[in-house]
Amino acid sequence: MARSLNLEENCFLNQYGDQATMQARFNYYPVCPRPEQVLGVKPHADGSAITMLLQDKEVEGLQVLKDDQWFRVPIIPQALLINVGDQVEIMSNGIFKSPVHRVLTNSERERITLAVFCIPHPDQEIGPVEELIDEERPRLYKKVKDYVSLYFQYYQKGRRPMEAALI
Ligand SMILES: O=C(O)CCC(=O)C(=O)O
Numbered sequence: 669m670a671r672s673l674n675l676e677e678n679c680f681l682n683q684y685g686d687q688a689t690m691q692a693r694f695n696y697y698p699v700c701p702r703p704e705q706v707l708g709v710k711p712h713a714d715g716s717a718i719t720m721l722l723q724d725k726e727v728e729g730l731q732v733l734k735d736d737q738w739f740r741v742p743i744i745p746q747a748l749l750i751n752v753g754d755q756v757e758i759m760s761n762g763i764f765k766s767p768v769h770r771v772l773t774n775s776e777r778e779r780i781t782l783a784v785f786c787i788p789h790p791d792q793e794i795g796p797v798e799e800l801i802d803e804e805r806p807r808l809y810k811k812v813k814d815y816v817s818l819y820f821q822y823y824q825k826g827r828r829p830m831e832a833a834l835i
């Protein structure tokens with residue numbers, strides 16, 4: 669990703685620190701008799717830097733928001749879906765976007781997915797790479813530490829966590 673922006677190769681990775689974590693979460697969505705009324709996961713963007721998602725092999729459900737419309741994410745067998753999280757949006761000064769997504773429920777079939785969240789060490793300060801800040805693209809985000817904690821404080825109040833990092 670850094671290379672695609674003509675940046676020094678490790679400029680994002682260096683911000684993770686030496687003890688970055690990977691947190692795995694299995695998501696289980698039971699059959700739901702009222703899928704039109706119940707979401708599996710409410711709209712959110714991930715608080716990680718990067719998320720790797722192994723989708724259910726057979727049952728779809730994930731949708732991504734783009735231009736105020738929800739788009740289904742198709743299943744590609746054995747493929748990992750790589751999702752940009754808020755912390756990479758911050759590090760890239762908004763060039764890589766952390767998309768809002770949600771999960772629908774299904775009235776006929778249960779669904780299981782595995783999400784692995786790649787997270788910088790909480791003591792590590794992360795912020796926009798200096799090379800991506802200039803007059804045309806001013807700094808959008810502050811430097812923050814332990815973004816995941818900030819994320820959940822905002823999330824629980826129903827607020828968009830990225831507000832915590834916006835200037
Ligand atoms: O289960 C899915 O398809 C996505 C889950 C998700 O968005 C998450 O765990 O953050």
Ligand SMILES: [Fe+2]
Nearest residue numbers: 712713714769
């Ligand atoms: Fe997510």
